[in-house]
Amino acid sequence: MPRNYRLPMYHRQSPAIRCLNFLCAVLLTIVFIAGIIFFVLWLSLRPHRPKFALADFAIPNINRQTGAANLPVKFTVNEHNPNQKIGIYFDAVYGSVYYDNNELIASGPVAYPFYQPPKGDLPVQGELTASGPTPTDPSWQRFASEVGAGSVEMRLVLNSTVRFKVKLWDTREHHMKVDCGFKLGGDGTLLKKNSPCDVYF
Incomplete structure (x- = not known):
């Protein structure tokens, strides 16, 4: 069925x-x-963090035999705001110059507080006074030898506090550290210009 x-x-x-x-x-x-x-x-x-590049650096007469103390330290760091619609407020900028990574050569204020508009560029120019090294410092022999050889590795560190202006409101403050490693020639001038710097927040 x-x-x-x-x-x-x-x-x-x-x-x-x-x-x-x-x-x-x-x-x-x-x-x-x-x-x-x-x-x-x-x-x-x-917000995108600002960009920095070491445009120039000089310590005139760095090859003198009496040490680098009291010599002028002059530099220019180019700052660029890559944001199209966001401005950046910078507090006072402080600079420090190091030899052999951790030996402080010079330090002090570099720039007053300023505002960087979107897509803006600004040269941050600083002038400090070297405190060493001197012939009595343990690092003097190595420093003088590298100067004589025509290449001294150094670091420029900039510290500041920044705020981003987004439309009608501002973000919280961020501590900013700019670290520029470079080589100085035996005549006290920068060997490679416009090298990018590392930026830390």
Whole structure:
């Protein structure tokens, strides 16, 4: 005998369940669109840290035999704000010059507080006074030898506090450290100009 096949019965959803499904779909769509808008706004308003490059550095008469104490230390660091719609407030900038990574050569204030508009460029010029090394310092022989050889590895460190101006509001303060490693020639001038510096927040 032929088998009796029955078609499955179609159960219609109640109006309440259909309304609930529709509301969930609308809510998920709104959340998805809001997420995309938020992500785009975050990308456009996310501050990018400023860029620095060591344009020039000089310690005249660094090859004198009486030491580097009291010699003028002059430098220029080019600062660039890469943000298209975000300005940057800089507090006072302080500079330090090191030999052999940790031996302090000179330090002091470099620049007063200033504001950098979007896509702006500014040369930060500093002039300090060297405190050493002197012939009585343990590092003098090595320092004088490297000067005589025509290449002395040094570091320029700039410290400041910055705030980003995003539209009508300002972000919280960030401590900024700019670290520029470079080589000084035997005549006291920079061997390679416009070298990029490392920036830390």
